Amino acid sequence: xxxxxxxxxxxxxxxxxxxxxxxxxxxxxxxxxxxxxxxxxxxxxxxxxxxxxxxxxxxxxxxxxxxxxxxxxxxxxxxxxxxxxxxxxxxxxxxxxxxxxxxxxxxxxxxxxxxxxxxxxxxxxxxxxxxxxxxxxxxxxxxxxxxxxxxxxxxxxxxxxxxxxxxxxxxxxxxxxxxxxxxxxxxxxxxxxxxxxxxxxxxxxxxxxxxxxxxxxxxxxxxxxxxxxxxxxxxxxxxxxxxxxxxxxxxxxxxxxxxxxxxxxxxxxxxxxxxxxxxxxxxxxxxxxxxxxxxxxxxxxxxxxxxxxxxxxxxxxxxxxxxxxxxxxxxxxxxxxxxxxxxxxxxxxxxxxxxxxxxxxxxxxxxxxxxxxxxxxxxxxxxxxxxxxxxxxxxxxxxxxxxxxxxxxxxxxxxxxxxxxxxxxxxxxxxxxxxxxxxxxxxxxxxxxxxxxxxxxxxx
Amino acid sequence: xxxxxxxxxxxxxxxxxxxxxxxxxxxxxxxxxxxxxxxxxxxxxxxxxxxxxxxxxxxxxxxxxxxxxxxxxxxxxxxxxxxxxxxxxxxxxxxxxxxxxxxxxxxxxxxxxxxxxxxxxxxxxxxxxxxxxxxxxxxxxxxxxxxxxxxxxxxxxxxxxxxxxxxxxxxxxxxxxxxxxxxxxxxxxxxxxxxxxxxxxxxxxxxxxxxxxxxxxxxxxxxxxxxxxxxxxxxxxxxxxxxxxxxxxxxxxxxxxxxxxxxxxxxxxxxxxxxxxxxxxxxxxxxxxxxxxxxxxxxxxxxxxxxxxxxxxxxxxxxxxxxxxxxxxx
Numbered sequence: 001x002x003x004x005x006x007x008x009x010x011x012x013x014x015x016x017x018x019x020x021x022x023x024x025x026x027x028x029x030x031x032x033x034x035x036x037x038x039x040x041x042x043x044x045x046x047x048x049x050x051x052x053x054x055x056x057x058x059x060x061x062x063x064x065x066x067x068x069x070x071x072x073x074x075x076x077x078x079x080x081x082x083x084x085x086x087x088x089x090x091x092x093x094x095x096x097x098x099x100x101x102x103x104x105x106x107x108x109x110x111x112x113x114x115x116x117x118x119x120x121x122x123x124x125x126x127x128x129x130x131x132x133x134x135x136x137x138x139x140x141x142x143x144x145x146x147x148x149x150x151x152x153x154x155x156x157x158x159x160x161x162x163x164x165x166x167x168x169x170x171x172x173x174x175x176x177x178x179x180x181x182x183x184x185x186x187x188x189x190x191x192x193x194x195x196x197x198x199x200x201x202x203x204x205x206x207x208x209x210x211x212x213x214x215x216x217x218x219x220x221x222x223x224x225x226x227x228x229x230x231x232x233x234x235x236x237x238x239x240x241x242x243x244x245x246x247x248x249x250x251x252x253x254x255x256x257x258x259x260x261x262x263x264x265x266x267x268x269x270x271x272x273x274x275x276x277x278x279x280x281x282x283x284x285x286x287x288x289x290x291x292x293x294x295x296x297x298x299x300x301x302x303x304x305x306x307x308x309x310x311x312x313x314x315x316x317x318x319x320x321x322x323x324x325x326x327x328x329x330x331x332x333x334x335x336x337x338x339x340x341x342x343x344x345x346x347x348x349x350x351x352x353x354x355x356x357x358x359x360x361x362x363x364x365x366x367x368x369x370x371x372x373x374x375x376x377x378x379x380x381x382x383x384x385x386x387x388x389x390x391x392x393x394x395x396x397x398x399x400x401x402x403x404x405x406x407x408x409x410x411x412x413x414x415x416x417x418x419x420x421x422x423x424x425x426x427x428x429x430x431x432x433x434x435x436x437x438x439x440x441x442x443x444x445x446x447x448x449x450x451x452x453x454x455x456x457x458x459x460x
Numbered sequence: 461x462x463x464x465x466x467x468x469x470x471x472x473x474x475x476x477x478x479x480x481x482x483x484x485x486x487x488x489x490x491x492x493x494x495x496x497x498x499x500x501x502x503x504x505x506x507x508x509x510x511x512x513x514x515x516x517x518x519x520x521x522x523x524x525x526x527x528x529x530x531x532x533x534x535x536x537x538x539x540x541x542x543x544x545x546x547x548x549x550x551x552x553x554x555x556x557x558x559x560x561x562x563x564x565x566x567x568x569x570x571x572x573x574x575x576x577x578x579x580x581x582x583x584x585x586x587x588x589x590x591x592x593x594x595x596x597x598x599x600x601x602x603x604x605x606x607x608x609x610x611x612x613x614x615x616x617x618x619x620x621x622x623x624x625x626x627x628x629x630x631x632x633x634x635x636x637x638x639x640x641x642x643x644x645x646x647x648x649x650x651x652x653x654x655x656x657x658x659x660x661x662x663x664x665x666x667x668x669x670x671x672x673x674x675x676x677x678x679x680x681x682x683x684x685x686x687x688x689x690x691x692x693x694x695x696x697x698x699x700x701x702x703x704x705x706x707x708x709x710x711x712x713x714x715x716x717x718x719x720x721x722x723x724x725x726x727x728x729x730x731x732x733x734x735x736x737x738x739x740x741x742x743x744x745x746x747x748x749x750x751x752x753x754x755x756x757x758x759x760x761x762x763x764x765x766x767x768x769x770x771x772x773x774x775x776x777x778x779x780x781x782x783x784x785x786x787x788x789x790x
Contacts, residue, residue, distance in 0.1 A: 057495050057497050060497050060562075061495070061496060061497050061500060064497065064500035064501055064504055065500060067504050068482070068500060068503055068504050068507070071504065071507050071508070072475050072478055072479065075471065075474060075475050075478065075507075075511075076467055076471050076472060076474075076475045077466070077467060077471065078471070078536040078537075079471050079474050079475075079511075079536060143617035143618075144616075144617040144618035144619075147618065240681075241682070242617075244524065245522060245523075245524030245525040245526075246525065246682070247522045247525060247540070247682055247684060247685070248681055248682045249597070249681060249682075250597070250681060251597070254616075254622075257616065257618065257620050258616035258617050258618050258620065259617060259618060260618045271687075272687075272695070272699050272700075273695065273696075273699070274687075274692045274695060285524070286524065418757070434757050434758055435758065436757065436758045436759035436760075437759065438756065438757075439597055439681065439756075
């Protein structure tokens with residue numbers, strides 16, 4: 001402990017950090033304890049056996065210097081303060097992202113030819129064969145999807161939803177939607193025209209149809225995004241830092257832009273919480289069924305939603321007993337691409353589900369909500385409820401009931417509140433709670449698989 | 461590359477910082493004690509204990525970055541470090557060196573090593589220039605600031621480029637000049653036969669570093685957060701809180717308590733104490749609520765960071781006020 005404390009030096013020249021000397025150091029202090037005197041002698045500042053001490057300290061200095069050198073050399077090879085720099089798969093913006101044509105998977109038959117240059121396996125002389133539309137897929141390890149076609153975006157006023165119906169008809173014409181496939185968008189919906197109103201936005205190319213609108217449901221401002229994709233690889237998940245557990249957080253809009261998403265939405269914000277089963281790129285990254293969580297010692301605390309390689313929703317239910325191995329077997333069986341861990345399951349087989357208690361998301365309080373649902377094969381509906389002109393918000397059970405009014409077979413609750421965000425063209429579409437984006441650890445997004453050279457149709 | 465070994469620029473800058481830090485410490489330690497054993501031992505043990513703690517804390521609060529505890533201490537190519545661990549480790553190392561009889565006082569050791577520690581921290585921040593850590597979350601949109609040292613150009617996977625706040629360089633600049641300032645202040649008394657009160661350099665260096673860290677850490681997109689590994693029930697309250705900011709606040713509080721205790725013991729309690737404590741509490745509220753909370757909640761950067769900086773200044777001022785109440789003579 002200090003023997004004395006100085007007072008601020010009054011001289012202007014020396015500034016506030018120079019203090020007058022008010023204490024005696026180990027060499028001058030005659031009243032120090034024996035222990036201090038011994039230590040002072042060891043540190044080489046006065047002793048009767050100076051020569052012996054000098055040799056000892058010199059040897060000690062040499063040993064310490066040597067060890068320090070070894071440490072520094074080791075550090076030079078091993079210490080990377082911020083981790084290894086991420087390798088960007090497509091650093092060159094002019095380079096086409098990794099998209100492959102997958103001829104073995106044919107989409108629904110369509111009479112409308114989109115391309116004529118696709119080679120056929122068997123040459124048939126006359127009449128000319130109807131060329132099958134090519135099928136595009138995005139490589140699982142692609143860092144970014146092909147950029148959306150700027151002209152494929154469009155918007156319609158809330159008073160002219162028929163424009164959007166024409167886009168849907170066009171999607172049926174090109175075979176993206178089946179003729180009998182039900183859509184969630186309704187021209188007779190009560191579109192939201194209050195505070196933070198937005199036009200209906202849409203996007204259409206050969207591989208993806210996206211419609212986004214704001215609707216008043218039960219007096220509340222809701223945001224919906226309906227997406228139909230041609231290939232399951234167009235439904236993807238992006239983690240900040242591109243690695244599970246990177247500890248990074250970014251705005252959903254920045255994450256969306258970084259992957260060329262046509263439309264992106266918040267996911268489960270895995271970086272904030274610990275519960276659930278999280279898979280990413282087909283690998284099981286987190287297995288925490290809640291054994292550490294109170295009241296949930298033996299069985300799965302929250303249901304997890306798995307998105308298969310075919311783009312379908314499968315889930316492990318709350319209360320199911322699972323081990324890490326059984327989850328891996330489940331993932332292998334269903335060829336899981338990634339999973340989401342928030343919940344609960346809102347709609348199952350088209351029927352709204354109810355919970356009496358849930359550990360996440362203030363389930364039984366009125367709160368901003370977000371969820372993702374599956375309408376049909378590769379056909380999805382994102383649904384969120386945020387602040388609006390009317391501040392009333394829903395419990396999870398109310399949210400589930402309203403979700404089930406749409407033609408979804410399965411729906412799953414995502415992180416809501418300020419995290420609930422829908423991003424189109426790199427900008428938030430819905431009103432975000434508190435009026436500002438929150439940095440999050442992950443998003444899910446839908447992207448176009450159409451390579452830049454192959455673009456032929458435009459939206460509307 | 462050396463065979464299968466890789467040396468990164470970030471590693472080299474870190475080692476260079478450690479060497480310069482050692483030189484700085486030795487240059488302050490030697491004139492007082494003629495020998496440098498204590499300084500060498502402090503750096504060696506500081507490296508070992510501080511490095512371990514920094515890594516351990518990162519593993520504890522970011523356990524999902526690693527596949528296991530042993531991997532965190534065997535594969536250093538993944539993960540990162542929590543800087544407060546290094547500072548705590550250096551304090552422990554100073555105590556150990558003192559207990560081993562290699563130095564006459566813990567505070568004197570810390571006084572001599574404080575400028576060097578600041579220099580090392582600044583180089584650790586600088587090393588981020590060669591990886592992608594320690595960047596700002598916010599974009600710099602005004603063209604007059606779109607250059608170093610304010611902003612750094614980032615290219616994402618889609619090829620989009622954007623200017624983000626160059627937190628690593630701002631932190632480097634501030635801490636580096638702080639280090640030089642403290643070093644010069646320490647050298648002048650030696651040259652002029654003037655001594656600084658024991659422990660003052662260490663305490664004020666720590667305080668000034670904490671002041672810088674509170675603000676710069678808030679801007680980072682990869683700031684280590686208090687995400688507990690075992691006490692997971694706490695995470696819903698703590699997982700948005702930065703470890704570095706909490707550490708900085710605790711350090712400031714510890715220094716305030718130290719000076720308050722000292723002044724009350726010698727002169728008794730006075731109204732001035734209460735005034736400074738209230739000001740300190742206000743400054744913590746300003747940093748936490750008006751600064752950090754509003755940054756995260758409303759993204760109101762200019763307003764929040766202005767209030768945060770003012771709060772930090774108020775925090776330093778309140779501690780200095782209590783320091784002035786301390787006895788001038790023992």
